[in-house]
Amino acid sequence: MLNNIRIVLVETTHSGNIGSAARAMKTMGLSRLYLAAPKCSPDQQALALSAGAEDVVKNARLTENLDQAIADCSLVIGTSARLRHLQNSLIEPRQCAAEALRHAGGGEEVAIIFGRERIGLLNEELMKCRYHLTIPANPDYSSLNLAMAVQLISYELRMAWLQTQQEQDKVMPVSAIGDTGNKPPLYPTAQQLEHFFSHTEQCYRQLGFIQNQGVMPKLRRLYQRARLETNELNILQGMLTAVEKYRIANKDNS
Amino acid sequence: MLNNIRIVLVETTHSGNIGSAARAMKTMGLSRLYLAAPKCSPDQQALALSAGAEDVVKNARLTENLDQAIADCSLVIGTSARLRHLQNSLIEPRQCAAEALRHAGGGEEVAIIFGRERIGLLNEELMKCRYHLTIPANPDYSSLNLAMAVQLISYELRMAWLQTQQEQDKVMPVSAIGDTGNKPPLYPTAQQLEHFFSHTEQCYRQLGFIQNQGVMPKLRRLYQRARLETNELNILQGMLTAVEKYRIANKDNS
Structure with a gap:
C-alpha cells in the first residue's frame, strides 16, 4: 500500500x-x-x-x-x-x-x-x-x-x-472476503482534471462569461473539495461538449 | 505543560x-x-x-x-x-x-x-x-x-x-467565545438549489445532452456532497445563463 x-x-x-x-x-x-x-x-x-x-x-x-x-x-x-x-x-x-x-x-x-x-x-x-x-x-x-x-x-x-x-491480522473468515457489491468510486487523475479545467475555461471564455482570473480558481476549489468522481467528470465533460457542439453548429451566425 | x-x-x-x-x-x-x-x-x-x-x-x-x-x-x-x-x-x-x-x-x-x-x-x-x-x-x-x-x-x-x-476549550463558558473574525461561507437555500437544478436540466435538455433520468440525480449528489456555497452557485448559474444567452441569440439559426 x-x-x-x-x-x-x-x-x-x-x-x-x-x-x-x-x-x-x-x-x-x-x-x-x-x-x-x-x-x-x-x-x-x-x-x-x-x-x-x-x-x-x-x-x-x-x-x-x-x-x-x-x-x-x-x-x-x-x-x-x-x-x-x-x-x-x-x-x-x-x-x-x-x-x-x-x-x-x-x-x-x-x-x-x-x-x-x-x-x-x-x-x-x-x-x-x-x-x-x-x-x-x-x-x-x-x-x-x-x-x-x-x-x-x-x-x-x-x-x-x-x-x-493490525486490523488485517484480526482476520475475517475467508468466506466473508470477496465482492461486497459495494464498489468504491473511481477518481480521475490529475491530468484528466487539468484537461477538464482548461476545456471549461476555453469554452466559457468563448461564450464571454469568463473575462478575468476570478472564476477558475473558484471552480477548481469547488471540484477539488467535492472530490469529483470519474462518472461525474464524464457528465460535466459531456455538458461542456454539448455546449461546444452547439456553438460550432451555429458558429457562422453568431 | x-x-x-x-x-x-x-x-x-x-x-x-x-x-x-x-x-x-x-x-x-x-x-x-x-x-x-x-x-x-x-x-x-x-x-x-x-x-x-x-x-x-x-x-x-x-x-x-x-x-x-x-x-x-x-x-x-x-x-x-x-x-x-x-x-x-x-x-x-x-x-x-x-x-x-x-x-x-x-x-x-x-x-x-x-x-x-x-x-x-x-x-x-x-x-x-x-x-x-x-x-x-x-x-x-x-x-x-x-x-x-x-x-x-x-x-x-x-x-x-x-x-x-481542545478538551479545555470544550468547557469554556459561552460568554468566553468571541468573534473569531473568520467569516463562515454563505450557503444557498434549498429553493435556490432547486432553481439551479431545474435550470440546468432545462438548458441541457434543450441542448440535447440530457435525454433520460440518469444525469440529474448524479449532479445533485455531486453538488450536495460538495456543499455548494452561495458564491459558487452564482458562478454555476452565470455559466448556465451564458449558455442560454448564446442559444437565444442564435435561436433562429439552429
Missing part, C-alpha cells in the same frame, strides 16, 4: 535536503521519490545525507514540472501554511495519512507534495490539490526543515499503515 | 545535530534542552542549523552526566531500539507523549532521553528509565537521524498537548 504513495519535492534548492528526505522516507518504509524541476541535482551531498537510503535517491524520478510528477495520481495532497482561504480543505498529518492510505489501499496513485524550501508551494500549485496539509506547529516558530516535514508525514503514513496491518 | 518536559541528549558527537534538534523542538513548542556530557560544544555549526531556534541552543543546560540532567525528574523515558529484554517497558511515540503530558500536567518534571548517534543509550542508562521509547520504523532500515527522532517525539508531544487544550 505504501508503494502507491509518492513524495514529490518541488524545485528543491539544497541537494542535502533531497538526501535527508530520502532517508526519512526509507526509515518509514516509503520509497517513491519524485523531484519536480529541482534546482539542484541528486549529487554526492544528497547521497551522503541519505545515509543508507541511496537507493531512494538513485531511483528518484526527475520530472520537468509538477504536472508530470502527479499526472497519473487520483489523490493529490499539497503541504501549505495554515492559510485562511484554504480553510475548508486543510488537513493535518494524521488525517492526511488516513486518507492517503484509504485511497492507496484501493489501488489508487497518491501524491503528497512538498514545496520549495523558502516559499513552499505556489497558489496555482495548491489549486491542483484536493487537500492542503498543514503541520500544527508552534505558531511563534513554525519553520520546519523540509526533510523534517517529510519525516513527520512519512511517520504518520507508517503509523496508519501499521494500523491497517 | 510542555514547559515541564525536557529533551536530554547524551554524549552527542555532532554539534549540527544539537542545532537541528533545537530547531525541531522549537517548531513544536518545546524549549528545554539538556546536553549531558556532550562530545562537542554548541558551536557555530549548532547555531547555524538551529535556524531561528538559537535561543534553545543558547539556553541549553550542560551537565557532566546523565544523572545530573534528570535528577529532579519524576518521569524518565529513554529512547531505544526494540530490545527484547525491555519488552515490558516499551512504548511508542504516541503513548509516550500521552504519558509525558499526563505527568507534566500534574506539575511533574519529565525527561525524554536520546542516546549517542551511533550506539544510543547504554544498558545502565536505560535502567534509569521508567519507559523505553521505540519508534516503529522500517525493520529493514530503521536508522533515524538523531534530530529526526527528536522531531517525531516533539511532534507527538505537541499533538497530545493540543488535544488537552
Whole structure:
C-alpha cells in the first residue's frame, strides 16, 4: 500500500535536503521519490545525507514540472501554511495519512507534495490539490526543515499503515472476503482534471462569461473539495461538449 | 505543560545535530534542552542549523552526566531500539507523549532521553528509565537521524498537548467565545438549489445532452456532497445563463 504513495519535492534548492528526505522516507518504509524541476541535482551531498537510503535517491524520478510528477495520481495532497482561504480543505498529518492510505489501499496513485524550501508551494500549485496539509506547529516558530516535514508525514503514513496491518491480522473468515457489491468510486487523475479545467475555461471564455482570473480558481476549489468522481467528470465533460457542439453548429451566425 | 518536559541528549558527537534538534523542538513548542556530557560544544555549526531556534541552543543546560540532567525528574523515558529484554517497558511515540503530558500536567518534571548517534543509550542508562521509547520504523532500515527522532517525539508531544487544550476549550463558558473574525461561507437555500437544478436540466435538455433520468440525480449528489456555497452557485448559474444567452441569440439559426 505504501508503494502507491509518492513524495514529490518541488524545485528543491539544497541537494542535502533531497538526501535527508530520502532517508526519512526509507526509515518509514516509503520509497517513491519524485523531484519536480529541482534546482539542484541528486549529487554526492544528497547521497551522503541519505545515509543508507541511496537507493531512494538513485531511483528518484526527475520530472520537468509538477504536472508530470502527479499526472497519473487520483489523490493529490499539497503541504501549505495554515492559510485562511484554504480553510475548508486543510488537513493535518494524521488525517492526511488516513486518507492517503484509504485511497492507496484501493489501488489508487497518491501524491503528497512538498514545496520549495523558502516559499513552499505556489497558489496555482495548491489549486491542483484536493487537500492542503498543514503541520500544527508552534505558531511563534513554525519553520520546519523540509526533510523534517517529510519525516513527520512519512511517520504518520507508517503509523496508519501499521494500523491497517493490525486490523488485517484480526482476520475475517475467508468466506466473508470477496465482492461486497459495494464498489468504491473511481477518481480521475490529475491530468484528466487539468484537461477538464482548461476545456471549461476555453469554452466559457468563448461564450464571454469568463473575462478575468476570478472564476477558475473558484471552480477548481469547488471540484477539488467535492472530490469529483470519474462518472461525474464524464457528465460535466459531456455538458461542456454539448455546449461546444452547439456553438460550432451555429458558429457562422453568431 | 510542555514547559515541564525536557529533551536530554547524551554524549552527542555532532554539534549540527544539537542545532537541528533545537530547531525541531522549537517548531513544536518545546524549549528545554539538556546536553549531558556532550562530545562537542554548541558551536557555530549548532547555531547555524538551529535556524531561528538559537535561543534553545543558547539556553541549553550542560551537565557532566546523565544523572545530573534528570535528577529532579519524576518521569524518565529513554529512547531505544526494540530490545527484547525491555519488552515490558516499551512504548511508542504516541503513548509516550500521552504519558509525558499526563505527568507534566500534574506539575511533574519529565525527561525524554536520546542516546549517542551511533550506539544510543547504554544498558545502565536505560535502567534509569521508567519507559523505553521505540519508534516503529522500517525493520529493514530503521536508522533515524538523531534530530529526526527528536522531531517525531516533539511532534507527538505537541499533538497530545493540543488535544488537552481542545478538551479545555470544550468547557469554556459561552460568554468566553468571541468573534473569531473568520467569516463562515454563505450557503444557498434549498429553493435556490432547486432553481439551479431545474435550470440546468432545462438548458441541457434543450441542448440535447440530457435525454433520460440518469444525469440529474448524479449532479445533485455531486453538488450536495460538495456543499455548494452561495458564491459558487452564482458562478454555476452565470455559466448556465451564458449558455442560454448564446442559444437565444442564435435561436433562429439552429
